[in-house]
Amino acid sequence: MPAKQAMTLEAPPGAVAAARAVAPRLSARAGESEQLATMPADLVSEVRQAGLFRLATPRALGGAELPPAVLVEVGEELCRADGSAGWTIMIGNSTAFLAWLDPAVAVELLGERTDVITACVFAPKGRLTPEGAGRFRLDGRWSFSSGCRHADWFVGGAMVADRDGPRMIPGRGPDWRLAVLPARDSTVIENWDVAGLRGTGSHDVTTSAVLVPERHTTASFFEPARHDGPLWRFPFFALAGTFLAGFPLGVARRALDEFARLAATKMRVPEQTSIAEEGDVQVALARAEGGLQSARAFVFETIGAMWDTACAGDVPTLDQRARFLLATQQAMRAALEAVDIAYSLAGSTVLPMNHPLHRCFRDIHTGAQHIYFSSASAKRYAKTRLGIDQPTFWL
Structure with missing residues (x-):
């Protein structure tokens, strides 16, 4: 991890204001989102253009890297407008978790995109099987993948497989990781039919025999982020x-x-x-x-x-x-x-x-x-x- 650097990040002006600006439209179309079981595509585009999907992404990756109190305030404003929309947008900010990748790898993955939307499920419902040096085969099915219908990237929890079960790490336990892959490498099973948060599109996502480079996996639960700054502490x-x-x-x-x-x-x-x-x-x-x-x-x-x-x-x-x-x-x-x-x-x-x-x-x-x-x-x-x-x- 880079050397510690004491600093104070000021919130870029406009994040909360942007949430309040889009809120009336999120609220007015909450019923439509429920009928579609996902946020309407034009609203996704509007929210993306407003920068509300890159709130916590590292600045080095083109994000706003907002202080956590501002993240909560933005989420509060969005959920006040519509719980499903607010939930979807904040989960879509899971691009922030790419901060646990090697910075050069994260830059390589995102390219010139700064408005990436990421769906993320922590639960280790996947299996990472070693497939030669430096890569895994990923298989799994993850429930409750909010926003998966419009995500650019998917991050899924998985256990690294050993001959007799999950690989064990001394002093830690099972080798539980997050695997990062393009959303196009996964399949959405449209089965989201619940009482509440109906507009989040939290369908199941599956992968089968997808090859994932080891450098695209992280042990985020156990290790520090690879960026420096207050948010990454x-x-x-x-x-x-x-x-x-x-x-x-x-x-x-x-x-x-x-x-x-x-x-x-x-x-x-x-x-x-x-x-x-x-x-x-x-x-x-x-x-x-x-x-x-x-x-x-x-x-x-x-x-x-x-x-x-x-x-x-x-x-x-x-x-x-x-x-x-x-x-x-x-x-x-x-x-x-x-x-x-x-x-x-x-x-x-x-x-x-x-x-x-x-x-x-x-x-x-x-x-x-x-x-x-x-x-x-x-x-x-x-x-x-x-x-x-x-x-x-x-x-």
Whole structure:
């Protein structure tokens, strides 16, 4: 890894503004995205041209390399417009993970492109079989490959095969890697038919006997990035968490905003008073707002602590990373509560599938099933707090 260099990266102006500019169109066409089970092609082009698919790509590769707090804020704005669109765009920023490749190799892969979209699945559902010196044969099937219909590159988790099973690395365990390949070398199985996040196009992706040079694989979970600078001092999963942290905050914010508008006009019969005038509704809304805004502050507090450490030239500490994981867990819990409160108080008005509040309800409950927000992640924080030994690459 290059020598450490303490520095502060200023956010290029316009990233959040670009997200806010495209948001009305993402919101207006959320129903169309659900029907297509992917983001419409013209919206993909607009988002690409706005630079929103290169938010965290290294500057050396033509990206913006934004600070993590800005990544969360951009994701929050996009998910407030439409959870599926925001999820798809932030996952599409997985081109950032090419920072774990040798820099010359990453430049070779991308060529002159600076607006590349990448679909990524961490789960080791692939098998890398040695195929002569310096290359593997990749076979596998990966579920939940968000944005795969418009991706230029695919990054898939895979185990390197040995004669008797996965190759074992002393002191580490199975040789779990990410393999980088052009999207054209994979096949999309269109099977995305779920309740929420319907517009993400998270179909299955398969490969069969695709030859992948070893230099196009990385042990990102266990090794540092190959670039220098504060963002690349974040371990892999800490960086990945910044792509997801804005999702619950944005979806819940949209739900509460929708409810506040609805509450002023929805009348109770026979009282003929708006539900906004009911004390129980007011208390519930205040609780939901307090929980969400507190969780949001916690996310940005923990990101700020990690960023300060990274800008000072060090890797964020294990405790800092564990607290960030806890903060994202709390953000999802607060978001689920906020959305559920808004949905239950709104009544039958929001039952149609295309109602924004119904979409928030479906999206937040679907997103909550992601492994990053699972109870296993909560246990990782607790084990750190309690001093229980565990693999630390998840943090």
